[in-house]
Every structure is written in structure tokens, then in C-alpha cells.
């Protein structure tokens with residue numbers, strides 16, 4: 001038999017299995033939606049950590065008999081379970097907030113192909129029937145679009161596992177009347193994208209948004225002669241590289257985004273952290289109700305007095321009510337040199353009695369307190385067996 005013929009046959013069989021896997025995953029999702037509807041009627045919590053643990057344990061056992069590695073099985077099914085939890089959370093949220101909108105306008109840092117665009121699409125696929133894309137060129141424009149009623153939702157990147165907090169977005173939150181109504185995480189795989197056949201040694205200039213340059217600083221240190229050029233988004237960098245069509249010019253961005261501009265990746269996984277993940281927040285003009293059946297997060301904006309221990313006193317209030325803090329960030333207050341605004345994420349629903357009591361005490365203690373939003377926590381990691 002010709003080697004090519006056998007390769008064709010093998011690939012045909014692999015494609016066949018992949019397609020059957022997809023059909024099964026879609027069936028699994030349908031069952032998860034049915035479970036979601038059952039939970040809606042019976043008021044049961046979406047997450048069942050014991051069930052997740054048992055499920056993964058059983059799969060690992062079965063995997064052993066099939067010579068499949070437990071780490072591989074865990075990673076695969078964490079993703080599958082995450083999808084199922086998020087789809088159920090979206091279902092409960094829709095029922096509670098009675099949102100009748102079919103086509104919603106979502107503003108993000110565009111143009112097409114940016115990470116924000118991928119995040120907006122992924123969030124919309126779970127939450128809305130149809131998304132009308134509103135690509136913006138600045139963070140401020142995204143917020144303005146929603147504030148002016150030209151879009152219903154804003155998608156903004158807030159923090160990244162390699163480069164940390166995105167200060168410009170934190171600062172915007174101090175001055176907007178919008179509320180946080182959702183969050184999501186997106187794995188970010190930065191690639192070096194080029195418009196034609198070339199090699200790393202031929203590159204002289206790289207275009208991208210400042211964030212990818214920060215997140216790939218270790219990789220870039222190997223090429224100190226590369227000229228760095230900033231653009232307003234990774235997609236703008238891709239657009240530029242496509243239009244210049246020069247073998248010495250590259251962009252840092254996502255492979256999927258690059259495909260929209262006919263760019264090819266010549267190097268991948270360039271971020272300093274192998275787990276390079278960005279957390280995005282979703283903003284809207286009105287706050288939402290979060291179902292008691294889903295894990296919730298609340299984000300607070302707070303200015304304490306200048307007295308010694310003011311922040312500690314505030315945090316002690318959270319501890320007193322057994323409220324877990326997942327993030328604390330501080331940013332300067334514009335116009336008040338050396339004064340700080342604190343951003344606090346807690347694992348709690350702002351409607352719970354414990355949180356209500358804590359908010360009451362914090363209002364008495366602090367100079368300024370605002371609930372920026374309460375939203376379903378989408379940083380779901382299925383429990384490892």
C-alpha cells in the first residue's frame with residue numbers, strides 16, 4: 001500500500017472520531033441544560049462539587065484501563081464540566097433577570113481579531129441569542145458607547161496572569177456609572193504573526209498593543225534588536241502587518257485573530273507564564289440580580305480614611321462575616337495626591353444577609369463605598385479528584 005494512501009485513511013478515521021466526539025459533546029451539553037432546568041425548578045445549586053469529583057475519579061479509573069494518563073483526563077473533563085456549569089449559570093441568570101433582548105450590541109476593543117473580540121464572542125455565545133459587534137479603538141470609547149445607550153454591554157480586560165492588573169481599566173471604573181454584570185476568563189496564546197514566508201532572523205519590527213509586549217517580555221529579550229511599535233489593539237497591529245506585507249515585519253497576537261487578516265504564526269506560546277489567562281469584565285447600565293443557586297462575586301470600590309490601620313479595619317469586617325476576598329487592588333485617586341482607591345473582589349452575593357451586614361458596617365467605617373457590581377463567578381475550575 002502507498003504510504004500516502006494509508007496516511008489518508010488514518011486521518012480519515014481520526015476525523016471521523018473527532019466528529020463523533022463533537023456530537024457526543026453537544027449531547028452532553030443538552031443534558032446539562034436539562035439538569036439546569038431541573039435545578040431552576042427545584043432551587044438546587046448549580047455546582048455539585050461532590051458529583052464532579054466522583055465523575056473525574058471514575059473517568060481516571062477507566063482511563064487507566066485504556067492507558068490514558070490521569071492528567072490528560074483531568075484537563076479534558078475540567079473543560080467539559082466548566083462549559084456545562086457556565087451554560088447552566090447563564091440559564092438561571094436569564095430566568096432571573098428576564099432579559100428579553102435577542103440581538104444585543106456588545107462594545108469591545110477592536111477591530112475584529114483582538115482578544116477582546118474573541119472574549120466578547122465567547123461570552124455572547126452563552127448569554128445572548130445574537131450579538132451585534134461594536135469594535136472600539138479605546139477603552140474609554142467602549143464605556144462611552146454603553147453610557148450613551150449605543151451598546152448594551154461593554155467587555156473590558158481587567159487583569160492578566162502574566163502582566164497583572166490593567167490600570168487604565170481600573171481607573172475607568174472609578175468614573176463610570178456602569179455596573180459589572182459578568183466576568184469571564186480567556187486563555188491567551190500570543191503568537192508572532194507574519195504576512196508571508198519569512199524567518200525569525202529576518203524580523204526587524206514588531207507591532208502590538210503594550211499588553212502583549214509586557215506579557216512576552218522574556219521572549220522579546222532574546223531579540224533586543226527588534227523595533228517595538230505600539231498600536232491601539234492587537235487587531236490593529238495585524239491590520240498594519242497585513243497592509244505593509246513585508247517579510248521583516250510581524251505582529252504579536254492570537255492565531256485565530258491573525259487568520260482573519262491572512263497572517264501565519266511563525267512562533268507560538270510566547271507569554272512569560274505558560275498559563276497566560278486574561279480576566280474580562282462585562283459592564284451594563286443596570287446592575288443585575290444573581291441567582292442564589294450560582295456562585296457569585298461582588299466587586300467593591302472603597303476609599304478609607306487616612307488613619308493608621310484603616311484598610312485593616314475594613315478587611316476585618318469581611319472576616320467577621322466569613323466573606324472570602326479574592327482580590328485587592330489599589331489605584332491613586334485623581335486630584336488627591338497619595339490617596340488610594342481600593343478595589344475588592346469578594347466571593348459573595350450582595351443580597352446575602354452576611355454581605356448586607358458587612359456593607360452596612362463598611363459604609364459607616366469608610367469615606368466612600370460603592371458596589372461596582374454583583375455577578376456570577378465564571379472563574380470555574382472543576383474539582384480535581
Ligand SMILES: C=C(O[C@@H]1C=C(C(=O)O)C=C[C@H]1O)C(=O)O
Nearest residue numbers: 032035046047048051052081084
Ligand atoms: C450537570 C450537572 O451540573 C454541574 C456540572 C457537572 C457536569 O458537567 O458533569 C457536574 C456537577 C455540577 O457541578 C449536574 O449537577 O449533574
